Amino acid sequence: MTAAVRSGADGFLARYDALRDLLPGDPRERAAAAEAFRRTGLPGASAGRREEAWKYTGLRPLADASFAQSVSPTSAHSQIRARLPQIEVPRIVFIDGMFSRELSIVPPAVHFARFAGRAEFGSIARPDGQPLVALNTMLAEDGAILEVPAGADAGLLILVSAATDRAAFHPRHVVRLAPGARLTLLDLAFGDGSYLHNPVFEVTVAADAALTHVRLQNESTSAFHLATLYAEIDERGTYDSFVLNLGSRIARTEAHARLTGENGITHLNGAQLLNGMQHADFTTVVRHQAPYCASRQTVKNVLAGRSHGVFQGRIEVARHAQKTDGYQMNQALLLSPDAEIDTKPELEIFADDVKCSHGATVGELDADQLFYLRSRGISDAEARSILVRAFLAEALDAVSNETVREVLDQAVEGWWEKQAA
Amino acid sequence: MLEIRGLSAAIEDKPILQGIDLTVPQGEVHAIMGPNGSGKSTLAYVLSGREDYAVTAGSATFDGHDLLTMEPEARATAGLFLAFQYPVELPGVGNANFLRTALNAQRRARGESELDAVQFLKLARAETKRLAMPEDMLRRNVNVGFSGGEKKRNEVLQMAILRPRLAILDETDSGLDIDALKIVADGVNALRGPDFSALIITHYQRLLDYIVPDHVHVLAGGRIARSGGPELAHELEAKGYAGMIAEAV
Ligand SMILES: Nc1ncnc2c1ncn2[C@@H]1O[C@H](COP(=O)(O)OP(=O)(O)O)[C@@H](O)[C@H]1O
Numbered sequence: 001m002t003a004a005v006r007s008g009a010d011g012f013l014a015r016y017d018a019l020r021d022l023l024p025g026d027p028r029e030r031a032a033a034a035e036a037f038r039r040t041g042l043p044g045a046s047a048g049r050r051e052e053a054w055k056y057t058g059l060r061p062l063a064d065a066s067f068a069q070s071v072s073p074t075s076a077h078s079q080i081r082a083r084l085p086q087i088e089v090p091r092i093v094f095i096d097g098m099f100s101r102e103l104s105i106v107p108p109a110v111h112f113a114r115f116a117g118r119a120e121f122g123s124i125a126r127p128d129g130q131p132l133v134a135l136n137t138m139l140a141e142d143g144a145i146l147e148v149p150a151g152a153d154a155g156l157l158i159l160v161s162a163a164t165d166r167a168a169f170h171p172r173h174v175v176r177l178a179p180g181a182r183l184t185l186l187d188l189a190f191g192d193g194s195y196l197h198n199p200v201f202e203v204t205v206a207a208d209a210a211l212t213h214v215r216l217q218n219e220s221t222s223a224f225h226l227a228t229l230y231a232e233i234d235e236r237g238t239y240d241s242f243v244l245n246l247g248s249r250i251a252r253t254e255a256h257a258r259l260t261g262e263n264g265i266t267h268l269n270g271a272q273l274l275n276g277m278q279h280a281d282f283t284t285v286v287r288h289q290a291p292y293c294a295s296r297q298t299v300k301n302v303l304a305g306r307s308h309g310v311f312q313g314r315i316e317v318a319r320h321a322q323k324t325d326g327y328q329m330n331q332a333l334l335l336s337p338d339a340e341i342d343t344k345p346e347l348e349i350f351a352d353d354v355k356c357s358h359g360a361t362v363g364e365l366d367a368d369q370l371f372y373l374r375s376r377g378i379s380d381a382e383a384r385s386i387l388v389r390a391f392l393a394e395a396l397d398a399v400s401n402e403t404v405r406e407v408l409d410q411a412v413e414g415w416w417e418k419q420a421a
Numbered sequence: 422m423l424e425i426r427g428l429s430a431a432i433e434d435k436p437i438l439q440g441i442d443l444t445v446p447q448g449e450v451h452a453i454m455g456p457n458g459s460g461k462s463t464l465a466y467v468l469s470g471r472e473d474y475a476v477t478a479g480s481a482t483f484d485g486h487d488l489l490t491m492e493p494e495a496r497a498t499a500g501l502f503l504a505f506q507y508p509v510e511l512p513g514v515g516n517a518n519f520l521r522t523a524l525n526a527q528r529r530a531r532g533e534s535e536l537d538a539v540q541f542l543k544l545a546r547a548e549t550k551r552l553a554m555p556e557d558m559l560r561r562n563v564n565v566g567f568s569g570g571e572k573k574r575n576e577v578l579q580m581a582i583l584r585p586r587l588a589i590l591d592e593t594d595s596g597l598d599i600d601a602l603k604i605v606a607d608g609v610n611a612l613r614g615p616d617f618s619a620l621i622i623t624h625y626q627r628l629l630d631y632i633v634p635d636h637v638h639v640l641a642g643g644r645i646a647r648s649g650g651p652e653l654a655h656e657l658e659a660k661g662y663a664g665m666i667a668e669a670v
Pocket residue numbers: 432433435437455456457458459460461462463464473
């Protein structure tokens with residue numbers, strides 16, 4: 001049931017041409033996205049041309065990969081089930097981007113619809129100037145539309161993406177919290193083999209609502225994970241997110257948060273743990289467009305082997321966004337001389353009464369700390385792992401939900417076991 | 422027994438130790454005194470295996486094992502403990518976890534069974550109490566936000582829990598008030614016995630009123646310039662290092 005397609009941007013465009021009459025939603029949106037994607041192609045895939053936003057991340061390896069339209073066998077279900085966290089909470093599971101009713105436990109407190117049935121492209125993510133949003137808009141087949149009604153506390157919901165070899169999928173997710181609503185969304189992505197996961201998220205947090213969004217990117221180390229997220233936060237709303245990047249050959253988690261009402265809060269925290277030839281790019285844009293809002297970003301990188309971490313953080317403060325409180329910190333621990341970090345902070349401030357700071361540190365493990373641990377009888381390897389975990393723990397402390405924290409801790413533990421093997 | 426023969430060491434090509442001869446038999450407590458910069462900490466670090474130093478001559482054995490070729494963790498497992506002059510802060514590492522990891526690493530290496538969290542906490546709480554330390558010291562991150570005195574006491578707590586056979590205390594007394602000094606001395610005296618020896622590095626004679634040493638050595642010019650009984654510490658206090666060293670040459 002597989003049919004090979006051409007590789008690179010042409011491959012995706014050919015797929016669009018073949019599917020265009022079958023795809024859900026407004027065909028004009030699709031056509032406009034295809035037009036935009038045809039113009040730009042995959043960022044950094046062709047020599048000579050590189051957009052500023054893609055300064056440190058090139059998608060040449062993605063352009064060289066080819067994908068197939070697979071229908072994942074039901075036999076995969078038990079394997080996927082085994083990899084889900086053993087927590088009794090509602091979950092919405094996608095396999096190769098398509099909703100799996102068998103594996104899902106539909107939440108009672110959240111209104112859930114499939115993008116496949118109600119293809120809303122939303123109003124925030126636009127294809128222009130965003131090649132991956134264009135690619136997603138052109139080819140999105142399914143996704144989760146999640147709505148939490150006013151005043152409801154929907155507790156914890158898990159959103160899962162499981163992938164199989166050679167799949168390419170472009171989920172379109174919409175998360176809407178009505179005024180005063182609350183939700184903790186744990187987003188898990190994993191899979192086997194080489195595949196492309198290119199989701200777009202549109203998040204709206206209405207007045208007094210609070211979304212905690214924790215994302216564990218634990219894809220196969222041969223996979224591509226390119227996620228673009230847009231969040232709009234109204235007055236006294238909170239969008240509190242944490243991204244843990246562990247997997248993928250190339251990952252980019254790009255988040256745009258716009259604070260549109262007074263006293264809104266957003267946290268775009270995260271950690272990246274990379275080894276081998278892995279590349280992960282943590283890109284954020286925070287737009288303060290109302291007074292008295294606060295944004296926080298603490299991103300920690302642990303880079304081993306020949307891995308490459310990227311942090312690009314941009315804070316924009318509009319002229320009337322007085323009393324803005326913005327903070328950004330990127331720290332990298334290089335565990336090998338061949339590991340690399342690129343950091344690009346950008347502050348664009350038009351208001352005069354604001355507090356904005358950013359900082360970055362790059363270092364190796366501290367020799368005095370290592371010696372102190374070893375002088376107590378702790379082996380060199382264990383001492384190193386203690387210090388790296390301590391460095392990470394400070395980042396993970398931003399995740400206050402204990403159940404979710406446990407899932408992240410286990411994933412980090414699994415990462416260590418994989419490195420030791 | 423610790424035996425140091427003709428030990429010379431340099432840092433960044435600068436010779437610091439220039440032929441140290443020193444023997445500390447099992448069961449004895451020796452003090453090393455000396456002016457600032459004379460190489461006391463260098464000796465402590467070289468014995469415990471810090472990498473920055475180059476050993477240029479001589480030997481150091483502990484119970485016949487060549488210390489200088491062993492990894493720092495192997496020296497610790499063999500029973501060596503260094504109380505640091507400047508204890509290191511470990512943000513993000515809980516003190517109790519750190520101590521348990523260290524104790525279990527040593528027990529494992531010696532083929533002994535590991536302590537589980539409950540067994541360990543019982544032991545750690547008892548030692549904390551015996552040393553009159555606040556129990557929340559175990560819950561805090563290692564040395565982070567500790568006062569100077571708390572850091573020194575935390576070194577003594579580690580020593581009490583790890584129960585070394587040879588303890589090197591590098592100026593554990595400096596900056597301590599008299600109560601804290603007594604706690605440190607109690608910690609050492611509690612371990613004293615036929616199977617424990619110690620090298621007490623100090624700048625002042627004061628600590629030696631509470632931990633009475635079997636021998637006192639004066640380190641100057643990169644060597645042991647004088648050795649004697651406890652009375653040497655008093656003489657030093659009276660004459661000062663300059664007078665003593667002038668007499669020695
Ligand atoms: N890391 C270092 N780099 C260069 N010189 C050092 C270093 N550590 C110590 N020294 C020098 O070595 C000498 C001995 O220092 P140290 O062993 O700390 O003396 P003490 O503990 O007796 O005060 C001093 O002259 C000191 O300046």
